[in-house]
Amino acid sequence: MYIRSFADSNGDGIGDLIGIHDRLDYLADLGIDFVWVTPFYPSPMADWGYDVADYCDVDPRFGTLDDFDTLINGAHRRGLRILVDLVPNHSSDAHPWFRDALTGPDSDHRDYYIWAAPGPDGGPPNNWIGYFGGPAWTLDEASGQYYMHLFLPEQPDLNWRNPAVVEEFDRILRFWLDRGVGGFRIDVAGALVKDDLLRSNPQIGPWDPTADRYEQWLAFDHLHDVFQPESHDVFRRWRAICDEYDAYLLGETYHQDPQGLADLVPGDGMHGGFWFAPMHIDWEVDKLRRVLAGPIDLVGERLLWAAGSHDVPRSPTRFGGGDLGRERTLVLNVLFSCLPGVPVLYQGEELGLVDGRVPEEAVLDPVDNGRDGCRTPMPWAPGSGNGFTSGEAWLRSEQRADNETAHAQVGEPDSWHSRYAGLLVALGTLPDLVYEPLVWTDGGYGPVIAYRRGPVGVAANTASDEHHVEIPAGASVAYATPGVRVDGERRLALAAHNAAIWVDLS
Ligand code: GLC
Ligand code: CA
Numbered sequence: 001m002y003i004r005s006f007a008d009s010n011g012d013g014i015g016d017l018i019g020i021h022d023r024l025d026y027l028a029d030l031g032i033d034f035v036w037v038t039p040f041y042p043s044p045m046a047d048w049g050y051d052v053a054d055y056c057d058v059d060p061r062f063g064t065l066d067d068f069d070t071l072i073n074g075a076h077r078r079g080l081r082i083l084v085d086l087v088p089n090h091s092s093d094a095h096p097w098f099r100d101a102l103t104g105p106d107s108d109h110r111d112y113y114i115w116a117a118p119g120p121d122g123g124p125p126n127n128w129i130g131y132f133g134g135p136a137w138t139l140d141e142a143s144g145q146y147y148m149h150l151f152l153p154e155q156p157d158l159n160w161r162n163p164a165v166v167e168e169f170d171r172i173l174r175f176w177l178d179r180g181v182g183g184f185r186i187d188v189a190g191a192l193v194k195d196d197l198l199r200s201n202p203q204i205g206p207w208d209p210t211a212d213r214y215e216q217w218l219a220f221d222h223l224h225d226v227f228q229p230e231s232h233d234v235f236r237r238w239r240a241i242c243d244e245y246d247a248y249l250l251g252e253t254y255h256q257d258p259q260g261l262a263d264l265v266p267g268d269g270m271h272g273g274f275w276f277a278p279m280h281i282d283w284e285v286d287k288l289r290r291v292l293a294g295p296i297d298l299v300g301e302r303l304l305w306a307a308g309s310h311d312v313p314r315s316p317t318r319f320g321g322g323d324l325g326r327e328r329t330l331v332l333n334v335l336f337s338c339l340p341g342v343p344v345l346y347q348g349e350e351l352g353l354v355d356g357r358v359p360e361e362a363v364l365d366p367v368d369n370g371r372d373g374c375r376t377p378m379p380w381a382p383g384s385g386n387g388f389t390s391g392e393a394w395l396r397s398e399q400r401a402d403n404e405t406a407h408a409q410v411g412e413p414d415s416w417h418s419r420y421a422g423l424l425v426a427l428g429t430l431p432d433l434v435y436e437p438l439v440w441t442d443g444g445y446g447p448v449i450a451y452r453r454g455p456v457g458v459a460a461n462t463a464s465d466e467h468h469v470e471i472p473a474g475a476s477v478a479y480a481t482p483g484v485r486v487d488g489e490r491r492l493a494l495a496a497h498n499a500a501i502w503v504d505l506s
Contacts (some may be wrong), residue, residue: 001347002038003062004048005377008389015377015388017063021071022062024405026080030350030417031424035075036083036185036250038310044094046154047366048375049084051092055172059354065179072180083250088169088234089188090155095276098156098450105143107405112165113156114148115140116198118141126200128225132367133213134146140216144330147451149197150191150225152366153371154205160193160234169234171243183248183262183361184238190253190264191275192231195224213368227260235269248272248308250304256280262298272342274304279312283319285447286464288335296340296438304340307332314374315346317355326352327497330419331460335449337427338458342436345420348378351409353400372397381407417479426479430456446495459492460499468493474506 007019017040029037039049040062043414049059058064072186073083092100100109116125116137124137132151137146138153148157158165173184195465207219237250242249253264254271265273277291295303307315307329315332329349334341358364365371373394378398381387386400402408409415435455447463456478459469469492471477477486483495492500 001035003040004038004345005375005388007380007393007492008393011389011391012059013389013391015192016061016065017058017071018502019270021067021074024074024078024080026410027079029410030347030421031428034081034082034083034182034248036344036363036380037085037234039187040086041087044092044154046092046152046207048364050087050096051090051155052087053092053094053096053169055087055091056175067162074182074439082180082299083183083185083248084176085187086169086172086184087187088158088160090149090151090157090193093154093156101141102140103149105145109181110161111162112168114159114194114198115143115145116148117145125242126198127200127203127220129207129209129216129219129220132215133211133216134209140483143279147383148194150188152154154395157174158192158195160231161196166234166237166380170237170241171240177245177247177497181247183242184252186249186270189233189235189251190255190260191226192234193228195228197224198225201225209344222386224444227255227264227435229263232266232269233318234288239271241267250487251275258295258298261295262376264304265299270302272302273299274300274306274309274344277317278305278332279309281314283462285449288332288462289444289449292335292339293440300340301434303339305336305341306344306346307336308346308374308456311371314353314355315349316352317373321354324497325354326416327481328462330416331462331497331499333420334423334479334501335458335460336483337396337423338430338433338453340434346374350417350420351379351404351406353379353404356397356400358395358397366393379405381405414482419427430501430503431505435452449461455504456500457502459494459502461494461497464496466493466495469500471502472504473505475502476505477501478503 004015006015007023008015009018036162041052042057042059043049043051043056055279097109097112100107101113119125124135125146128136129138139146139281151157199223205219217257249270251270252275253261254276255261279289315329319325319328354371358372376397377388377393382402382405409417432452439452440448441452448461450459461467473490479501481486481498483498484500485493487493
């Protein structure tokens with residue numbers, strides 16, 4: 001859930017904690033178990049809250065700590081758990097630690113951050129670049145030293161080799177655990193600890209500081225800035241703390257390679273890690289097969305499957321737009337649903353939302369080819385403001401069509417919302433699959449992707465024409481998207497971009 005855009009309770013145009021509280025029934029009725037809420041801590045909002053100025057408080061624009069307690073209690077009454085977003089890689093430059101660090105090399109908190117003298121040419125200390133493009137270093141003129149930041153200059157990276165930082169975060173975790181959170185989503189989990197010698201990365205392609213941020217990133221082999229094995233010591237330590245509370249640690253584990261993901265979640269640290277490859281492919285059956293099968297043997301039940309997030313264009317937009325993109329996204333979610341791991345929906349995916357349209361002059365995301373389209377307000381109801389706010393939304397976007405709203409879709413048998421809610425209901429009726437091995441039953445070719453886990457089978461037609469699948473005699477269909485027909489005793493006909501789940505208890 002992207003809190004700024006979920007629900008605004010007080011008309012200031014910004015989603016807030018009470019807004020979430022007031023929609024808990026919607027969430028519970030959808031059939032989910034956990035809600036991950038993006039950062040709501042005090043922040044100058046240079047990166048919309050991912051620049052934290054106080055890890056143990058609530059920004060007044062999102063509410064108060066009392067509102068947070070109200071939200072947690074309301075969630076628990078409905079059997080929902082709230083995960084908060086922990087942002088340990090960097091703080092805001094407005095955090096008192098960084099403010100103090102800026103007072104000079106001898107300040108108490110100088111070593112909470114990563115500082116280095118200029119390189120031999122007087123420029124940055126090494127060749128590291130940021131995820132948002134450009135050098136990962138900014139000069140502090142007062143001291144003549146550079147500080148490091150993987151994201152904006154307003155987001156200085158914390159020094160995880162300093163035990164004092166480690167201890168600060170132990171306290172932060174306990175602060176939220178004592179308030180009843182169900183765990184943490186760990187922002188930028190792969191990058192906490194940096195190379196102790198701050199060595200330059202090997203350059204493997206031409207670097208153009210004006211190029212697209214992904215291109216810039218790919219010009220280097222990131223041996224020394226991200227994915228250092230020492231980060232794992234931090235996760236192991238947090239795991240021990242979370243185990244005391246029966247809480248979960250889910251990582252933003254942005255590794256495109258299954259082995260890299262497996263290294264980040266070996267089992268004794270974070271409980272789960274997001275697998276991002278499905279967010280970076282075209283709709284092509286071989287690619288789909290590869291990203292679905294790729295991490296399973298290595299990561300198994302620790303996988304988190306998601307088609308979208310607040311950082312990439314919405315899945316229906318990426319996969320062709322309109323109803324085509326919506327159908328494909330539902331099919332992908334059906335495929336995710338019985339694989340080892342946990343399926344995750346991004347707010348509004350259950351309404352079939354494509355990216356919201358943000359007029360060029362209203363763009364707010366600081367990052368190039370921005371993330372505003374997937375962050376426009378949740379459309380609750382028809383009309384101006386779409387029921388998100390009674391005021392003016394923080395991010396201006398075109399009003400959504402009536403049929404895109406929750407009001408129009410909830411309880412309507414043919415709506416996207418009903419298809420997603422139906423999928424979640426169906427999953428709740430299936431036998432426990434955790435110990436059932438996964439077997440791909442599609443032979444590895446053709447437009448239908450299919451697998452079996454014990455008594456449960458899943459089949460999805462990824463093509464734009466009809467295909468058939470065989471199911472065992474006696475199997476019953478537990479879930480089907482609208483274009484699935486029973487075609488004889490042991491056969492299902494799947495229209496273009498349709499999927500089904502069956503159970504064979506015989
Ligand atoms: C993660 C967040 C993203 C944020 C970045 C820096 O990737 O999901 O929204 O900009 O970290 O904190
Ligand atoms: Ca508000």
